[in-house]
Amino acid sequence: DGGITQSPKYLFRKEGQNVTLSCEQNLNHDAMYWYRQDPGQGLRLIYYSQIVNDFQKGDIAEGYSVSREKKESFPLTVTSAQKNPTAFYLCASSISGAYEKLFFGSGTQLSVL
Amino acid sequence: GDSVTQMEGPVTLSEEAFLTINCTYTATGYPSLFWYVQYPGEGLQLLLKATKADDKGSNKGFEATYRKETTSFHLEKGSVQVSDSAVYFCALQNYGGSQGNLIFGKGTKLSVKP
Numbered sequence: 001d002g003g004i005t006q007s008p009k010y011l012f013r014k015e016g017q018n019v020t021l022s023c024e025q026n027l028n029h030d031a032m033y034w035y036r037q038d039p040g041q042g043l044r045l046i047y048y049s050q051i052v053n054d055f056q057k058g059d060i061a062e063g064y065s066v067s068r069e070k071k072e073s074f075p076l077t078v079t080s081a082q083k084n085p086t087a088f089y090l091c092a093s094s095i096s097g098a099y100e101k102l103f104f105g106s107g108t109q110l111s112v113l
Numbered sequence: 114g115d116s117v118t119q120m121e122g123p124v125t126l127s128e129e130a131f132l133t134i135n136c137t138y139t140a141t142g143y144p145s146l147f148w149y150v151q152y153p154g155e156g157l158q159l160l161l162k163a164t165k166a167d168d169k170g171s172n173k174g175f176e177a178t179y180r181k182e183t184t185s186f187h188l189e190k191g192s193v194q195v196s197d198s199a200v201y202f203c204a205l206q207n208y209g210g211s212q213g214n215l216i217f218g219k220g221t222k223l224s225v226k227p
Contacts, residue, residue: 004156042117042202042217043157058214090156102215104156 002027006091006105012113013078013085021076021108023091029103030096032074036060037088037107046089049074050096078110086111115140119203119218126193126225134188134221136177136203144207146170146179146186147215151200160188160201193225 004025013019025032031050035043045058049068063082068074074093078085088109092102120135138146145164149157161170163179163186170177175190186203203218 006156040219042219043215044217045214048214092156101159101162102157104158106154106156 004091004093004103004105006089006108009106009108011108011110013110014113016080018077018079019085019110021078021089021091021110023074023076023105024072025074025091025093025103025105026072027093027103028071029093030071031094032068033092033094033102034058034064034066034074034076035090035092037090043090046076115144115205115207115216117203117205117216117218119201119221121219121221122200123222123224126223128195128225128227129192130225132188132190132193132197132223134201134203134223136186136188136218138184138186138203138205140184140205140207140216142207143181144205146177147204147206148175148177148186148188149202149204149217151202151220153199157202193223195225195227198223198225 007022033048034046037043044060046064047066049055065077090107091105094102116139118137147162148160150160151157161172163170166181168179177186177188200220200222202220204215206215
C-alpha cells in the first residue's frame with residue numbers, strides 16, 4: 001500500500017544532542033513537508049521541499065535542518081540549537097502543484113530527557 | 114496575514130447528537146478551505162474541502178459550506194458516533210501565499226460518549 005512512513009514513533013533526546021526523524025513516502029509525490037504540533041496548538045510548518053535537492057524554510061525553521069537527496073525521503077534533524085524540541089512532528093507529502101490535499105504520516109513524538 | 118480561528122474545545126457530546134464546530138478565517142483573495150481530522154496517535158487525514166464560495170464539502174456524514182460573506186466554514190454532522198471522537202482542524206490555503214503552506218486552526222477536540 002502507498003503511504004508515508006515516519007520513524008521512530010517515539011524518540012528521546014538528551015541535552016546538546018542532535019536527533020534525526022525519518023520520513024519516507026512511496027506515493028511518487030514531488031512535494032514533502034515537516035510540521036510541528038504542540039498540545040492545543042495548530043500545526044506549524046518547519047520546512048518544505050517541492051523537488052529533490054531543493055527545500056525552503058517554513059515559519060519555524062530555526063534549530064532544524066533537512067535534506068532532500070531522494071524523492072522518497074525527507075529527513076528532519078532537530079539540532080541542539082532547538083531549545084524547546086518536545087513536540088509531535090508530522091511529515092506530509094503532496095503532488096507538486098496540487099496543494100489541495102496533503103497526505104500525512106502517523107507522526108513522531110519527540111521528548112527531551 | 115492569513116489566519117484561521119476555531120471554537121475552543123473540548124466538545125463533549127452524546128451519541129446521535131448534532132455537531133457544529135465553528136471556523137472563521139481571515140485571508141486575502143479566494144482561499145481554499147479544508148477540514149482535517151486527527152484520530153488519537155495518528156497523523157491528519159483530509160475530511161472535506163471547498164475551493165470556492167458557496168461550495169459545500171461533504172464526507173462521512175460531515176458537511177461544511179464555504180461562506181465568503183461571513184468568512185466561515187463551519188463543520189456539521191447530524192448524528193455523531195463514538196468513532197467520530199478525534200481532533201478536528203480547519204485550514205486554509207491561499208494560492209497567493211507561501212507555496213505548500215496550509216494555515217491551520219488550533220484544533221477542536223471532540224469526545225462522543227455512548
